[in-house]
Amino acid sequence: MQKEKDNWYASWFNTPYYHLLYKDRGHREAALFMNTLTNYLNLQKNDSILDLACGRGRHSKYLYKQGFDVTGVDLSKESIAYAKQYEKPKLHFEVHDMCLPYPKKFDAVFNLFTSFGYFENEIDNLRTIKAIKAELKPNGFGVIDFLNVELAIKKLVSSEKKKVGDIVFHIEKYVEDGYILKDIRFNDNGKDYFYTERVKALTLEDFKLYFEEAKVELKQVFGNYQLEAFDKNTSGRLILIFN
Known part of the structure; x- marks a missing residue:
């Protein structure tokens, strides 16, 4: 993997x-x-x-x-x-x-x-x-x-599972070196996958x-x-x- x-x-x-x-x-x-934003900006x-x-x-x-x-x-x-x-x-x-x-x-x-x-x-x-x-x-x-x-860091859920169709996504969230990270693990048709989302905590x-x-x-x-x-x-x- x-x-x-x-x-x-x-x-x-x-x-x-x-x-x-x-x-x-x-x-x-x-x-x-989008409605609220375009009205606020007075876009025509x-x-x-x-x-x-x-x-x-x-x-x-x-x-x-x-x-x-x-x-x-x-x-x-x-x-x-x-x-x-x-x-x-x-x-x-x-x-x-x-x-x-x-x-x-x-x-x-x-x-x-x-x-x-x-x-x-x-x-x-x-x-x-x-x-x-x-x-x-x-x-x-x-x-x-x-x-x-x-607020996102304060309310961070460290671990959760989400089932979509036949796939179960195992999700872990944490803060490291000034970034909010989300590890995403799952298996599909016998193959393991592992991705990490990484967003700077600006x-x-x-x-x-x-x-x-x-x-x-x-x-x-x-x-x-x-x-x-x-x-x-x-x-x-x-x-x-x-x-």
Whole structure:
């Protein structure tokens, strides 16, 4: 059994098991968040949105249906290949590394559902912030939807099992060297698999340092998908609005 650790997101996100494990993510909650967020940003029909690290395009497809011109990008070739079946004249998907500026400017750039802080190299977090800034039109807004690490660590469930179909996922969570890690073990058709998710435990203060270095202005901080005030002791999310 080989553990996937180097650039774990490139291998784990490309597997069908990743999508199987997380298939029950709340589509209704995601839709309500997109409605609330686009209203808050006063985005208008046909405005352009870049969905950064879009996966299979869950948010992109919904935003398109709401009348926006959407481009979804992700490092996972398999996820983008899947998403491309839904392409329309104003819904596009491409393989792209979010550390690099996409060659187009947008009214908004969304990085959703804790799709940040995965990188092996610390500098890539800053490079991504700078890339988002480069992708924004003069009056555009960047949005990063991250977990509130203080509460996440406090409520960490160290061990659990989750059965999906015929597969039992054995999940262990822990904090190590400034990262929140999730070990995922399972067996399918007699073969053992072992993946580790690894996300840097970035606080609001850490993001403020990135923003300062990237010459990005933090406009607002929210603590949940209803865009209520952020409280590091009680908020489930850390949602950052900037330009």
